[in-house]
Amino acid sequence: MSMAGMSRRDRAVLAAVGVVAMYAVAVLLWFGGREDEWNRSRKAYENAKKQLAKENRLIADREAWKERAEEISLKMPTAGEDEPTETRWQRLIEKIAAANKVDIKSEQPKPEEEHGGVWEMPIEVRVEESLGRIVRFLYDLEHADGGMFDVREMDISSRNNGFLAVKFTVTCAYMKGPSK
Secondary structure (H helix, E strand, C coil): CCHHHCCHHHHHHHHHHHHHHHHHHHHHHHHHHHHHHHHHHHHHHHHHHHHHHHHHHHHHCHHHHHHHHHHHHHHCCEECCCCCHHHHHHHHHHHHHHHCCCCEEEEEECCCEEECCEEEEEEEEEEEECHHHHHHHHHHHHCCCCCEEEEEEEEEEECCCCCEEEEEEEEEEEEECCCC
């Protein structure tokens, strides 16, 4: 049957079916290979949702974090503005080492750094001692009164005399201002 022999209504229906068929083909061509992209987008959305939930929990716990920060800042030592901090921290490290019968072979302070009002001074320390004394020394260092110390890097090697040669970086955290 030719188009000329069809009624006007039949031609309109055929044209509508043709248009719908062309749109269907266009949609299949457009969205057909997009499944991987949809999956990646869905995963990114889920990850963003998890991150948002985590951040919302942190925001909800703001008061607890604020109390914890105040508690830590009360314990954090304060160095005077003009006080030579490297000798202060070196003396405290030497005192803790002497209490644990650990002989410090060398101490090398590095430049202090500021992180949002908190100052840090890394000090590279080398000792040669037995494992037990080193462990007690490091424990006492991390729990020292009058200083906040954190051991960040550590290199351990053994010696023929039964001792360990340990090189580590102690970071001393403090604030600057009038001494407490």
